[in-house]
Amino acid sequence: MTQQELARQAPPTMRARIESLRQYRQRLEQGGGPDRIARQHQAGKLTARERIHLLIEPETFQELFLFARHRCTAFGMADKEIPAEGVITGCGSVDGRQVFVAAQDFTVAGGSVGEMHADKICQTMDLAFKCGSPFITINDSGGARIQEGIDALSGYGRIFYRNVLLSGVVPQIAIIAGPCAGGAAYSPALMDFIIMVRGSEMFITGPEVLKQVTGEHVTGDELGGPEAQVRSGVAHFIAENDVEAIAICKRLLSFLPANNLEDPPDRGDGELRLFNDPVLDTIIPADPREPYDVIPIIKRIVDDGDFLEVQRGFADNAVIGFARIDGSTVGIVANQPMVMAGVLDIDASDKIARFVRFCNAFNIPLITFIDVPGFLPGVAQERGGIIRHGAKMLFAYSAATTPKISIILRKAYGGAYLAMCGKDLGADRVAAWPGAEIAVMGPEGAVNIIYRDQIKQADDPAAARAEFVRQYRAEFASPYVGAGRNLIDSIIAPSETRRYLSLALASLRTKREFRPQKKHGLVPL
Numbered sequence: 317m318t319q320q321e322l323a324r325q326a327p328p329t330m331r332a333r334i335e336s337l338r339q340y341r342q343r344l345e346q347g348g349g350p351d352r353i354a355r356q357h358q359a360g361k362l363t364a365r366e367r368i369h370l371l372i373e374p375e376t377f378q379e380l381f382l383f384a385r386h387r388c389t390a391f392g393m394a395d396k397e398i399p400a401e402g403v404i405t406g407c408g409s410v411d412g413r414q415v416f417v418a419a420q421d422f423t424v425a426g427g428s429v430g431e432m433h434a435d436k437i438c439q440t441m442d443l444a445f446k447c448g449s450p451f452i453t454i455n456d457s458g459g460a461r462i463q464e465g466i467d468a469l470s471g472y473g474r475i476f477y478r479n480v481l482l483s484g485v486v487p488q489i490a491i492i493a494g495p496c497a498g499g500a501a502y503s504p505a506l507m508d509f510i511i512m513v514r515g516s517e518m519f520i521t522g523p524e525v526l527k528q529v530t531g532e533h534v535t536g537d538e539l540g541g542p543e544a545q546v547r548s549g550v551a552h553f554i555a556e557n558d559v560e561a562i563a564i565c566k567r568l569l570s571f572l573p574a575n576n577l578e579d580p581p582d583r584g585d586g587e588l589r590l591f592n593d594p595v596l597d598t599i600i601p602a603d604p605r606e607p608y609d610v611i612p613i614i615k616r617i618v619d620d621g622d623f624l625e626v627q628r629g630f631a632d633n634a635v636i637g638f639a640r641i642d643g644s645t646v647g648i649v650a651n652q653p654m655v656m657a658g659v660l661d662i663d664a665s666d667k668i669a670r671f672v673r674f675c676n677a678f679n680i681p682l683i684t685f686i687d688v689p690g691f692l693p694g695v696a697q698e699r700g701g702i703i704r705h706g707a708k709m710l711f712a713y714s715a716a717t718t719p720k721i722s723i724i725l726r727k728a729y730g731g732a733y734l735a736m737c738g739k740d741l742g743a744d745r746v747a748a749w750p751g752a753e754i755a756v757m758g759p760e761g762a763v764n765i766i767y768r769d770q771i772k773q774a775d776d777p778a779a780a781r782a783e784f785v786r787q788y789r790a791e792f793a794s795p796y797v798g799a800g801r802n803l804i805d806s807i808i809a810p811s812e813t814r815r816y817l818s819l820a821l822a823s824l825r826t827k828r829e830f831r832p833q834k835k836h837g838l839v840p841l
């Protein structure tokens with residue numbers, strides 16, 4: 317008997333019920349209706365359902381809590397229909413792997429967050445937590461539903477609480493595709509990655525209020541648009557539109573394990589790709605003060621030149637991102653000599669420390685490319701707490717038990733060298749290129765102190781200083797000194813780096829490192 321024949325056999329009351337279910341479901345699925353949807357499209361935005369259809373393979377999407385209904389009676393709300401409570405929730409596959417999603421529907425009550433809207437998000441998060449699957453939000457909302465008062469506020473609190481429970485268990489990614497203002501911004505802020513679409517805004521206090529309270533005049537975009545929030549370190553990626561944001565989200569997911577108990581996805585065939593790349597032997601300039609771009613070096617070493625840089629536009633003196641070696645994900649950290657000579661400052665320390673902790677939480681091996689002249693000197697840095705911020709890097713690397721491999725490309729001076737995961741911070745492998753300079757401080761600074769009198773008394777102080785610098789570089793700063801102390805395990809030609817990393821990562825796959833039981837360490841926040 318066909319399904320149609322079966323359906324025809326159902327008692328008339330059931331048939332009527334199913335028909336009214338169909339109609340009701342259709343009404344709920346229309347969100348704010350054609351006019352609101354047209355307005356959403358005119359604003360260059362997709363609807364919540366269109367966004368989900370782009371993210372999740374449509375036939376795998378299972379919507380949950382479509383019938384949720386608010387119970388607010390204040391301000392004439394008793395009879396107000398808010399289809400799906402202004403947020404679409406459910407689960408489905410992205411490239412064959414399950415994710416849970418909550419997409420706010422701006423066409424319905426401005427995507428505002430009421431008690432049941434929040435409950436839908438919370439229950440979806442609970443399922444993501446139990447199933448060990450990534451949780452993704454697509455934010456497009458006017459904030460707390462004002463008519464629902466503290467019930468709305470409490471809803472946010474429940475979401476924040478779950479953001480923290482999920483943290484380090486499953487990856488959490490927020491796409492900001494519209495307004496995300498006030499306290500609402502703290503849910504994405506508690507997640508791992510924020511992708512902002514051009515035209516979206518995140519801020520705690522909006523421009524209108526600022527004008528009244530502080531007298532500052534600024535547009536919403538200047539205050540909390542994607543560029544501004546990348547510069548502040550809040551956002552990680554900028555997308556030109558919704559389609560690009562979802563593409564970035566999928567690319568990011570492709571590098572991540574579903575949860576903290578899994579290894580990252582492995583696209584390899586079990587073969588190591590041990591190639592030498594002679595071009596790398598020609599990249600580092602002969603003059604140690606001359607800058608070069610570290611990103612092409614990273615791209616030449618990783619699989620297929622595929623490097624997903626994270627937080628470009630924030631502390632660009634440090635580079636972080638995901639790539640693959642022999643099919644498996646690695647987290648890359650590098651100093652960028654092109655920007656401020658690759659020095660570490662407050663923002664670079666925060667950027668690196670957070671990334672290292674993310675990789676460690678999700679079993680992603682870390683590769684650190686070092687060319688660092690030190691921590692940035694300056695009153696602003698000291699007053700801003702460079703000691704506290706730099707300490708976050710030392711803490712994050714020392715606490716990380718995921719495989720850690722460091723490659724010293726050129727300069728590795730002082731505390732900044734240690735902070736970039738030198739051997740003493742638990743690096744499992746440290747290799748240096750032959751021109752590397754590893755020392756307690758840069759040669760110029762060092763000779764000014766240890767040869768101060770000799771330089772002063774020399775007939776030609778400049779020539780004497782230059783000679784002392786040359787000697788210091790050769791005798792103390794050479795990688796052979798570090799290798800002689802086993803602080804560096806190998807000195808390799810740049811062209812051999814890929815081979816070195818492939819073998820090291822393969823060897824470290826079974827790495828186990830144990831730490832004393834404690835509630836948690838006290839990272840110097």
Ligand code: HXC
Binds near residue numbers: 425461473
């Ligand atoms: C209830 C809201 C709403 C809200 C928007 N709407 N925000 N309803 N609560 N927070 C409704 C509007 O009344 C309107 O309904 C519909 O959504 C579309 O909004 P428009 O204003 O027509 O859209 P637009 O012109 O695009 O402006 C979008 C907006 C604006 C900039 C977001 O709506 C706005 O400023 N909303 C208020 C934002 C706000 O102050 N939120 C803070 C709440 S307190 P109708 O039926 O008229 O079409 C907060 C604290 C949270 O969030 C703390 C958590 C820790």
